[in-house]
Amino acid sequence: MIRLHNVTWRHAGQMRGRRGETLSALTSISFTVPQGEFRWLLGPSGAGKSSLLRLLHLETLPASGEFELLGVDIRPAVGRSVLARLRQRIGMVHQDFRLMPTLSVADNVALPLRLQRRHETDVSTEVDAILNWVDLAARKGARPAELSGGEQQRTAIARAVVARPDLVLADEPTNALEESQASRVIAMLREISAMGTTVIVATHNDALVRRFPAQALRLEHGRLVSNE
Ligand SMILES: Nc1ncnc2c1ncn2[C@@H]1O[C@H](COP(=O)(O)OP(=O)(O)OP(=O)(O)O)[C@@H](O)[C@H]1O
Numbered sequence: 616m617i618r619l620h621n622v623t624w625r626h627a628g629q630m631r632g633r634r635g636e637t638l639s640a641l642t643s644i645s646f647t648v649p650q651g652e653f654r655w656l657l658g659p660s661g662a663g664k665s666s667l668l669r670l671l672h673l674e675t676l677p678a679s680g681e682f683e684l685l686g687v688d689i690r691p692a693v694g695r696s697v698l699a700r701l702r703q704r705i706g707m708v709h710q711d712f713r714l715m716p717t718l719s720v721a722d723n724v725a726l727p728l729r730l731q732r733r734h735e736t737d738v739s740t741e742v743d744a745i746l747n748w749v750d751l752a753a754r755k756g757a758r759p760a761e762l763s764g765g766e767q768q769r770t771a772i773a774r775a776v777v778a779r780p781d782l783v784l785a786d787e788p789t790n791a792l793e794e795s796q797a798s799r800v801i802a803m804l805r806e807i808s809a810m811g812t813t814v815i816v817a818t819h820n821d822a823l824v825r826r827f828p829a830q831a832l833r834l835e836h837g838r839l840v841s842n843e
């Protein structure tokens with residue numbers, strides 16, 4: 616489960632606006648997502664979608680408010696090792712992919728499994744299966760710089776889901792994909808959530824949201840303006 620109550624968070628350089636008012640990337644955010652549910656995360660550019668996903672990915676902690684993630688009460692006193700272990704249960708697709716440039720597609724996708732110290736025969740079976748699924752089996756030896764934008768994005772998606780995490784966070788995971796691939800990716804994320812993984816997907820793609828109706832968290836100016 617994810618539970619936020621009155622969570623506020625701001626970027627380091629974002630304390631004051633031009634008129635001296637306090638600006639926050641996220642202001643008084645409260646919502647709950649039960650385990651295994653799917654949510655769209657919507658809102659105009661600059662609304663705070665990526666900021667909220669980074670917070671849910673534990674890349675940063677709230678400035679104030681209550682935050683519970685996967686059964687852990689997240690507060691500054693939580694140790695780094697607890698946070699690191701928790702992050703291993705989260706798969707994240709960043710808006711800018713964040714693939715490791717020196718690693719092949721297969722090794723990028725294998726990273727979460729190797730972090731879990733899974734047996735190498737297991738690793739190669741799981742990596743091959745997921746690369747087949749995202750239609751990248753033929754590119755498994757390529758480095759990220761040799762890939763198209765869509766191929767990089769599918770690599771990032773494969774890496775986020777390969778270890779069957781408890782939570783998948785995806786920041787505009789279909790913006791580099793053609794329509795049929797985008798639908799396939801969302802259909803897969805819906806399946807993953809039906810099997811018990813919580814999935815949150817930020818998107819600007821209204822057509823995709825209409826094709827896959829689901830409850831949506833909607834942000835505007837860092838505030839949650841609807842959740843239905
Ligand atoms: N590193 C930063 N330092 C200061 N302010 C930032 C930083 N990164 C983002 N912001 C600001 O935080 C707010 C929220 O940004 P965020 O990236 O979360 O929006 P978003 O909803 O993901 O937008 P988009 O749809 O364009 O990806 C914006 O006002 C943005 O200008």
Ligand SMILES: [Mg+2]
Pocket residue numbers: 664665666710786
């Ligand atoms: Mg964003």
